[in-house]
Amino acid sequence: MAKQLKVKRLHASDYITLALFFILLFITIFPLLWMFLTSMKSSAEINLPKPTFFPKQFYGENYHKIFTDKYFLGYFKNSVIVAVSVTIIAVAGSMLMGYVFAKFKFPFKSLFFYMILLTIMIPSESTIVPLYTLARNLKLLNTYRGMMLPSIISSFGIFYMKQNMEQIPDSLIEAARIDGAGNLYIFLKIIVPLSTSAMSVLSLLLFLTEWSAYLWPLIMASKKEMFLLEIGLTYLQDEYIIDYGMMMAGCVVALVPALILYIFFRNNIMEGVASSGIKG
Numbered sequence: 001m002a003k004q005l006k007v008k009r010l011h012a013s014d015y016i017t018l019a020l021f022f023i024l025l026f027i028t029i030f031p032l033l034w035m036f037l038t039s040m041k042s043s044a045e046i047n048l049p050k051p052t053f054f055p056k057q058f059y060g061e062n063y064h065k066i067f068t069d070k071y072f073l074g075y076f077k078n079s080v081i082v083a084v085s086v087t088i089i090a091v092a093g094s095m096l097m098g099y100v101f102a103k104f105k106f107p108f109k110s111l112f113f114y115m116i117l118l119t120i121m122i123p124s125e126s127t128i129v130p131l132y133t134l135a136r137n138l139k140l141l142n143t144y145r146g147m148m149l150p151s152i153i154s155s156f157g158i159f160y161m162k163q164n165m166e167q168i169p170d171s172l173i174e175a176a177r178i179d180g181a182g183n184l185y186i187f188l189k190i191i192v193p194l195s196t197s198a199m200s201v202l203s204l205l206l207f208l209t210e211w212s213a214y215l216w217p218l219i220m221a222s223k224k225e226m227f228l229l230e231i232g233l234t235y236l237q238d239e240y241i242i243d244y245g246m247m248m249a250g251c252v253v254a255l256v257p258a259l260i261l262y263i264f265f266r267n268n269i270m271e272g273v274a275s276s277g278i279k280g
Contacts, residue, residue: 034053062243095195142220161198207261211258
């Protein structure tokens with residue numbers, strides 16, 4: 001006789017949890033869905049007195065206008081260059097610093113680490129004036145290097161990678177040293193392969209932060225050719241008319257890189273979050 005499947009009875013708390021989950025899911029998904037559907041509407045339909053949720057007729061001209069705009073692809077290229085460069089430099093630096101703090105002993109190690117942690121608590125707005133003065137004196141205005149200046153060192157990244165690398169057994173490193181391996185070899189052949197999940201999480205976080213940066217790039221760029229995508233989207237309008245359909249199409253295009261990254265690295269991201277090793 002086949003075993004009868006036991007159906008778990010839901011309690012009131014389970015229904016409340018499910019209700020909260022679907023409410024939060026709706027709050028998260030609805031703006032994205034509205035943005036995409038608006039990008040498929042004509043200006044006449046968008047400006048109707050009674051707004052429609054689904055387009056009466058799908059209007060792809062907004063995307064044609066976006067990709068034929070003489071500046072949009074330049075904005076997109078600038079964002080890719082800055083975000084990718086910052087991510088690579090910051091992740092590499094965070095891994096090296098995390099390795100040093102996790103596996104080496106040296107004088108004032110704790111003091112230096114706590115000083116790095118303290119910088120996380122400093123509001124970024126309070127450092128804008130000195131950073132701008134530094135960038136101007138170094139002639140970095142309207143340059144990619146100037147836009148990358150505040151982000152190439154990540155205090156959070158150093159903390160996150162240190163916590164992750166502390167989980168790697170010291171016996172692996174000691175065995176490699178007995179076999180004659182140097183610190184660089186140990187870092188590249190042992191530490192890095194065992195930290196790919198954490199590296200994926202950090203890379204995505206840093207990329208998204210830099211991809212959506214607005215204030216600092218706005219201060220650094222006075223030439224339209226150097227604007228990043230977030231700034232350029234606000235200029236996708238005429239002098240007297242705002243083309244919301246075109247702007248929403250630009251927002252959809254700006255969202256694509258983040259979605260692609262998450263799709264390709266979602267397994268590593270979930271592993272990195274589960275095994276981050278951040279201790280209370």
